[in-house]
Amino acid sequence: MKVLAGAVVALMIGFAGQSTASAAPVVVTDDGKAPLPAAAKNVELRAAIPETEGAISINFVQYRHRDVMFVSGTWGLKTYDVTDTDHPKFLDHLTKQELALPGDDPAQRFWENEDVTVDAKRKLVFLARERSAFGRKPGNERPTGVYLISAADPANLELLNFAPMGTGHITTCINDCQYLWTTGYDGTPSTDPDTYRRSGKVFVTDIRDPRNPKTLPTYVDLNRNQGETHMTHDVQVDGAGVAWVAGTGGTRGYWTRGWHRDPLTDRWREATAVDPIPYAGGAAPKLDMPTSFSHNSFRPVGRTVVDGPRPTPEHPAGSLLLHTEEAFESATCKDQGRFVISSLEGSTDGESWRASPDKPFTLKTVGIWSPDDQEGTLPGPDVFCSAHYFDVQKRVVAYSWYEQGTRFLDITDPTKPIQIAYWRPEGAVSWAPYFHRDRVFLADYGRGVEVLKLSKDAYDAQETHTNVQLKTTANPESARPAESPRKRLPLAPDPDYGYACPMLFGRGCGDGSACC
Numbered sequence: 020m021k022v023l024a025g026a027v028v029a030l031m032i033g034f035a036g037q038s039t040a041s042a043a044p045v046v047v048t049d050d051g052k053a054p055l056p057a058a059a060k061n062v063e064l065r066a067a068i069p070e071t072e073g074a075i076s077i078n079f080v081q082y083r084h085r086d087v088m089f090v091s092g093t094w095g096l097k098t099y100d101v102t103d104t105d106h107p108k109f110l111d112h113l114t115k116q117e118l119a120l121p122g123d124d125p126a127q128r129f130w131e132n133e134d135v136t137v138d139a140k141r142k143l144v145f146l147a148r149e150r151s152a153f154g155r156k157p158g159n160e161r162p163t164g165v166y167l168i169s170a171a172d173p174a175n176l177e178l179l180n181f182a183p184m185g186t187g188h189i190t191t192c193i194n195d196c197q198y199l200w201t202t203g204y205d206g207t208p209s210t211d212p213d214t215y216r217r218s219g220k221v222f223v224t225d226i227r228d229p230r231n232p233k234t235l236p237t238y239v240d241l242n243r244n245q246g247e248t249h250m251t252h253d254v255q256v257d258g259a260g261v262a263w264v265a266g267t268g269g270t271r272g273y274w275t276r277g278w279h280r281d282p283l284t285d286r287w288r289e290a291t292a293v294d295p296i297p298y299a300g301g302a303a304p305k306l307d308m309p310t311s312f313s314h315n316s317f318r319p320v321g322r323t324v325v326d327g328p329r330p331t332p333e334h335p336a337g338s339l340l341l342h343t344e345e346a347f348e349s350a351t352c353k354d355q356g357r358f359v360i361s362s363l364e365g366s367t368d369g370e371s372w373r374a375s376p377d378k379p380f381t382l383k384t385v386g387i388w389s390p391d392d393q394e395g396t397l398p399g400p401d402v403f404c405s406a407h408y409f410d411v412q413k414r415v416v417a418y419s420w421y422e423q424g425t426r427f428l429d430i431t432d433p434t435k436p437i438q439i440a441y442w443r444p445e446g447a448v449s450w451a452p453y454f455h456r457d458r459v460f461l462a463d464y465g466r467g468v469e470v471l472k473l474s475k476d477a478y479d480a481q482e483t484h485t486n487v488q489l490k491t492t493a494n495p496e497s498a499r500p501a502e503s504p505r506k507r508l509p510l511a512p513d514p515d516y517g518y519a520c521p522m523l524f525g526r527g528c529g530d531g532s533a534c535c
Contacts, residue, residue: 056397056445057443057444057445058424058441058443059441059442059443059444060440060441060487061427061439061440061441061473061474061476061477061480061487062427062440062441062442062471062472062473062474062477063471063472063473063474064442064444064469064470064471065104065105065458065470065471065472066104066105066106066107066469066470067466067467067468067469067470068090068099068107068467068468068469069466069467070467071090071092071097071467071468072092072464072465072466072467073092073093073094073128073464073467074090074091074092074450074462074463074464074467074468075091075092075093075131075132075133075135075450075451075462075464076090076091076132076133076134076135076408076450076451076462077089077090077091077135077451077453077460077462077468078135078136078137078144078453079101079137079453079455080137080139080142080170080173081139082142082173084102085100085102085173086100086101086102086104086456087099087100087101087110087170087173088100088101088107088455088460088468089135089137089144089170089173090135090462090468091132091135091146092129092462093115093128093129093130093523094112094114094115094128094129095112095113095114095115095117095118095129096112096113096135096144096146096168096176097109097110097111097112097113098110098111098112098170098173098174098176100173101455101460104455104456104457104458104470105458105470107468107470110173110174111173111174111175111176112176113168113176113178115127115128115129115153117178118146118148118166118178119153120153120162120181122155122160122162123152123153123154123155124153124154125153126154127152127153127154128152128153128154128523129146129148129152129153130148130149130151130152130153130522131147131149131151131152131188131520132146132147132148132149132189132190133147133188133189133253133408133451133520134189134191134253134315134408134451136190136191136192136199137170137192138192138196140195140196141196141229142169142170142171142173143167143168143169143170143179143196143226143229144167144168144170144176145165145166145167145168145190145192145199145226146165146166146168146190147164147165147187147188147189147190147201147203148162148163148164148165148166148181148187149163149187149188149203149520150163150187150204150206150515151513151514151515151522152187156514157514157515161206162183163183163184163185163186163187163203163205163206164181164182164183164184164187164201164234165181165182165184165187165190165199165201165224165232166178166180166181166182167179167180167181167182167226167229167230167232169229179229179230180229180230180231180232182199182224182226182232182233182234183234184201184222184224184234185205185206185207185222186201186202186203186204186205186206186218186222187201187203188201188202188203188204188252188520189201189202189203189252189253189254190202190224191253191254191255191256191262192256193223193254193256193262193275193292194275194276194291194292196226197225197226197227197292198223198224198225198226198292198293199223199224199226199232200221200222200223200239200254200262200264200292201221201222201224202221202222202251202252202253202254202264202266203218203250203251203252204217204218204250204515204516205217205218205219205220205222206218206515207219216247216248216249216250218248218249218250218251219240219241219242219243219244219248219249219250219251219266220238220239220240220241220251221238221239221240221251221254221264222234222238223235223237223238223239223292223293235293237293237294239264239273239293239295240264240266240271240273242372243264243266243267243268243269243271243371244266244267244268244269244302244311245268245302245374245375245376245379245380246373246374246375246376247268247376249266249267249268250266250267251264251265251266252265252266252267252312252313252314252315253265253266253314253315253316255315255316255317255318256275257272257317257318257319257320257321257323258318258319258320258321258322258323258324259318259320259321259337260274260275260276260277261273261274261275261298261299261318261320262275262295263300263316263317263318263340265313265314265315265316265342265343266312266313267310267311267312267313268301268302268311268313268371269300269301269302269303269308269311269313269342269371269381269382270300270301270313270316270340270342271297271298271299271300271301271371271372272297272298272299272300272318273290273295273296273297273298274290274295274296274297274298275290275291275292275295276289276290276291276292277289277290278290279296279298280296281296281297282297282367282368282369282372283297283369283372283373297369297371297372298367299363299366299367300340300363300366300371300382301366301370301371301374301380301381301382302371302379302380302381302382303342303344303359303361303381303382303384304381304382304384305381307357307359307384307387308344308355308357308359309344309346309354309355310344310346310355312344312345312346312519313342313343313344314342314343314344314345314406314407314408315342315343315408315409316340316341316342316343317340317341317342317409317411318337318339318340318341318363319336319337319339319341319411320336320337321337323411324336324337325413325414326411326412326413326414327339327341327411327414327430327433328360328414328430328431328432328433329414329431329432334362334385334433337363338362338363338364339360339361339362339363339385339433340360340361340362340363340382341358341359341360341361341409341411341416341430342359342361343357343358343359343406343407343408343409344356344357344358344359344405344406345405345406345407345519346405346519347403347404347405347518347519349391349399349404350397350398350399350400350401350402350403350404351389351390351391351396351397351398351399351402351404351423352389352390352391352404352405352406352420352423353389353391355405356389356404356405356406357387357388357389357406358387358388358389358406358409358416358418358428358436359384359386359387360384360385360386360387360430360433360436361382361383361384361385362382362383362384362385363382364383365382365383366380366382385433385434386430386432386433386434386435386436387436388428388436388438389406390404390420390423390426393426393438396423397422397423397443402422402423403421403422403423403448403510403521404420404421404422404423405420405421406418406419406420407419407420407421407449407450407451408450408451408452409452410451410452410453410454410459411430411454412454414429414430414431414481415427415428415429415430415439415473415477415481416428416430416436417452417453417454417459418452419449419450419451419452419461420449421448421449421450422443422447422448422449422507423443423449424441424442424443424444424447424449425441425442425443425447425449425452425459425461425471426438426440426441427439427440427441427442427473427477429480429481429484431481431484432484435484437480437484437485437486438486438487439473439477439478439480439481439485439486439487440473440474440476440477440480440487441487442461442471444466444469446465446466446507446508447463447465447466448463448464448465448466448508448510449461449463449464450462450463450464452471457472458470458471458472459471459472459473464508465507465508508523509523510522510523511523
């Protein structure tokens, strides 16, 4: 690609650490709806990258003395030098036109790559391609799979190959990026009316030679929902090397290397990325996670144990699982779409793998949190609310809740998560936050990438275990005039996933229908 020179102008917004402001008239946009009133507490906005509107996921790679951010979005892949975290500098853009395959409409959006994966050693980036990418409609050929990209020079990205496979929602490195595990709705032919029961497997791809990837004819994490087929969604590898697969039926962990006892055969054998060994996990109780759809997860163990709840005799290191329910039946996440902390106790002997609809298995819930009981949460009925991606650092969870913004929770005591800071700017659709050094990089689908910093007051609140009190206020943002507020995004359900993966409605779609 041609190297594009330039720098991002950081828009410093006068919203730092404020929780109240003088009232201002409500301005109604031309779509007939008032903009969402902004609120913030104990958070400073340090920079914004407005040309990344449509950002979905972020990752980072260190290049000697240069720190590089990779941003995946509806427009493709962009790279930025973030050595100076508050002044990101644009490096390159692998465009959606360059990602288009034969039969694609390049004018449509790239979709979706919900959690961009990188190989920091070999300087590779992996983008998952979803069924509805580039406006592909149900009933037609809709290629899915993973793009393999060389970022040896992050200012000159090179598309190496495309690995076709039966899914393409999220892809994750396994065993030092020698393999990929790719998840999502795989479109398996079925007459079942439940979309998510038409799939239910993790695809395994050998990428030891990235120019010649090989998707293998074996699958992982079958029959995951109490013994029945159901959709996989996300994979996260913890500090001990256990790969946690989230989806309908909860979150289950697998050993992918080394010798371990297989609880299903009671024999010791070698675990591999192709033939992993069950470790632990399962579904949260229906009362706490009614849909049983676990979106993503984190188990604090090994090098990351200091990021999770403080270990205790009751909840020792490695015994807790943090996971998300993504669901949209409650505009304030009162009944579902919440953050759940579960105990893995009693799940290490293959209980979830032996479960059946008649004899289900669930984990013990330790703690729950949602925006519902928090001052400053926007009321329904049409507010888009659900737990989505989160990241954890030093016992603080940064958490995206779509239109309910980004929340910062102290999880030192896993039985009582509390809110210590909050960021809900006007027009936000918070998708995924990422701790990086002493900043939080936020992928906001409506506003683009924003660089946040927690204030001292946030850490004081954590130290004293004080729940912050938030106020919904008029928007003091200086980057956009009050007479021209940012509009709420017109979100529509994905044709395959429904509102679990919302898409834009009527923007660049041609006929005004939902598109990606």
